[in-house]
Amino acid sequence: MSAAATAPASDPTAQRPTRIAIATDAWRPQVNGVVTTLTRVGEALEADGCRVLWLTPEGQRTVALPTYPDIRLALRPYPAVAAALAAFTPEAVHIATEGPVGRAARRWCLRRGLPFTTAYHTRFPQYVRLRAPIPERWTYGWLRRFHAPAVRTLVPTASMRDELSARGFRHLAVWSRGVDTTLFRPRPPGFLDLPRPVALYVGRVAVEKNLEAFLRLSLPGSKLVVGDGPDLASLRARYPQVHFAGFRHGEDLASHVAAADVSVFPSRTDTFGLTMLEAMACGVPVAAFPVTGPRDVVQEGITGALDEDLAAAVHRALHCDRDACIAYARRHTWAACAAQLRDYLAPITALGAHGEMNRKGAKDTK
Template identity: 50%
Template sequence: MLNAQNKILIITDAWHPQVNGVVILLSALVESLGRLGIDSQVIHPGLFPTLPLPKYPEIRLSLTPWRFRSHMAQDPSQQVHIATEGPLGLAARSYCSRREVPFTTAIHTKFPEYTNILFGTPISWGYGYLRWFHKPAQTTIVQSKHQADELTERGLAHLRVVGGGVDTQRFRPQDRESRDKPLLLYVGRVSREKNIEAFLNLAIDAKKAVVGDGPDRHRLQEAYPEVEFKGYRKGESLVHEYAQADCLVFTSKTDTFGLVLIEAMACGTPVASFPTTGPLDVIRPGVSGVMDSDLEEAVSQALLLDREVVRTESLNFSWESVARRFADIHRIEVSQGFD
């Protein structure tokens, strides 16, 4: 039966002012649901006292997550989606499970691999936690088919793919500056789990730029003085960085989708990556980018691609489609067109 109220409550430990793919995805999802006539309420760390996550001070976690219940009680009839597995997600899971409130969850990152790289935690422990956390959910939303296949092999069930999108009016080609060497670009968190040194160590005659920040920036900036570290970029400044680059180099082996891939493509910039979860579902080989276990080879071939064709390929990823798939999972009736 369809939910006539067209309301959904989203609980997330990742929200503004954090700058990462999860926040970008959830923000675009909330906006797109609104354009379909679906009202979203977001419970996030900014509503509570917080403390910084160790090694990631820009990420702040709720100190009093149990207080989210006052927000929950405002409209008990709305659909519930728990987007993250942190303190707020745990509190929401406990609340819903005790009161037999149906809910969905999502897996946005390779949490077990992240914690293994950063803290040495066995990967098996991480997947054990994910199986426990997501087991009571009606549906667990994932970002790509390859991610769903990997999680199924790890014992998770009731998985549905929603994916990611891009605003192709905002992210668009621009007039490009002339230069004597190709410009290679990395966009993302500057931290160990992103495997960024695979980009920094590329033996290619090109200029390199890093857009983003994180715990490893200071160390890497000193170790690679020839690379331009630009910090965070937002809005038109970020679009400019994408559009001026000759190739986006995506080094992560722990992402589940990679929104930066389609943002770059929308600006006409081809992408190069390893053949891993995320790129395997986003890149059309030889059309929008190149995947190869030899990253230098991937970059060399990506630089030859037609930027107009790359831009055209990005038009296959729309936030409207993402929002409609999300609404369908929650049996929410879409009351209007995407205006």
């Protein structure tokens, strides 16, 4: 199969799977784009009549991820994962992450010659390199090996597909994202009593988010950071002029977003960036670097601005039409995102019975 192949085999008689197992190491109480995506997609799948088995670190012995204690990794999850899968008899298995739970589900499928799909949500090579002197090519090599046996590896944008294809990944398909427009909607701007314009960052406060590229900017008005993470205390001390609101969720989070004048997305390592869609749904344009993620989400001059000079992007984004942002975001629903995932899944009943799967790496069951 070509690396550019992005669609499942079209068969109008094929039955879409309804018993779906999803393995993920990223799970509540973590708050990030992966958890949000999987939670919303799972809700939409169940609303469409599917049964979803969640394979997560929940209920298992865990250990803190080095340098990131808020993330817990399951210890020896294979017995529990294998038992759950055997009892559930899934019609499709989707592996969302490459951690211990994801590896356990992969091992279970490979041992039985069953097809599965994977997803590439996180740029681990860049994240690891920011924290340890490990060459990115080593991590990319491990990730290629992990994803090689998958029928499809789902990526959030065309830019991410092209980037991974150039690094030797195969069987890539673009699986977009959604936004909850009931929660993230236009609201009165008076929620924030800050000098205008308000430039907002929402997300994890950690080194991989490149947050200081935003905090160092000379901008009129106010800078507001909404989120928590390992770097919050140090950045709060170093940038006393910035308003740090900490972690917010639900209506409180949406009210903060809707009250901003521009949403600044300084990350150079995200594969998508859900907070950009959430801002647009509130009528708030986005300023970002012209990198993978923003390039596929932001429409230059319409829903925001992209520039290597982030301050210039902020100034241009402030002149974008808020109604255009809202209209763009409303085209990205979680129901559509879930339906796309379901179309990309590899039905076990169709493929597993005959062992018709990508055999590359099939002997790798560790």
